[in-house]
């Protein structure tokens with residue numbers, strides 16, 4: 001219950017799904033948590049529930065693709081708790097298309113959240129982390145950072161880029177005490193996937209197929225991703241930087257079905 005005692009964490013997209021699980025787990029482990037979500041109501045709901053159990057949390061309505069809103073977010077954490085020692089870049093969206101049918105707007109939407117937004121959040125906390133000589137940044141990437149599913153363009157472009165950002169910044173700032181790592185989930189049972197299953201002709205069959213693709217024959221849970229983020233955010237992973245931790249039920253090692 002104290003793996004993150006005295007830590008100050010920002011969790012983007014913490015209003016639901018994986019981010020919500022991370023925010024709740026980090027608060028239980030003693031961190032003060034700022035939950036930033038473009039859906040401010042959902043962030044506020046999670047904050048109220050954390051506070052009701054004695055945890056420290058605050059919410060902001062933040063669209064991470066807007067650098068001004070991101071700067072307001074990092075100022076809010078400083079004003080409320082102090083400078084962030086942990087940043088969880090979790091907010092993300094799926095944009096899946098046939099490459100030549102993809103609109104310019106959808107390309108920009110994907111890159112502006114999944115890649116640029118992550119950079120805006122990162123650069124907004126880095127100066128304080130460097131000044132303190134300590135910090136842990138965890139990027140929620142994806143199995144799409146390494147494997148390709150036909151018809152899912154350009155999400156993997158952004159998620160491959162996120163691994164590049166993770167590795168580049170790990171090398172840039174390791175000597176100054178800031179670690180940067182990625183967590184790479186496969187299918188996790190969240191609204192993001194339920195929404196996608198619901199776009200298929202037979203959502204139940206789509207879900208069953210997704211479960212079956214994994215050697216563990218199920219989807220993962222948001223908590224199973226949160227445990228990986230907790231390890232990488234905490235001092236337990238003090239000698240780990242630039243890494244990509246697969247949380248994928250073994251899916252990424254399968255050659256083909």
Ligand SMILES: NC(=O)c1ccc[n+]([C@@H]2O[C@H](COP(=O)([O-])OP(=O)(O)OC[C@H]3O[C@@H](n4cnc5c(N)ncnc54)[C@H](O)[C@@H]3O)[C@@H](O)[C@H]2O)c1
Pocket residue numbers: 012013014015016017018019036037038039042062063064065089090091092093094113117140141142143184185186187188189190191192193
């Ligand atoms: N669910 C999966 O199977 C899965 C697998 C691999 C990777 N991921 C990644 O994990 C992360 C979380 O996924 P999830 O399944 O929990 O998603 P989700 O759609 O259930 O929740 C995402 C949250 O992020 C918020 N958000 C979206 N765009 C935002 C923006 N521009 N600014 C601020 N907040 C924003 C949403 O309001 C929502 O609360 C994403 O980066 C996703 O790419 C998910």
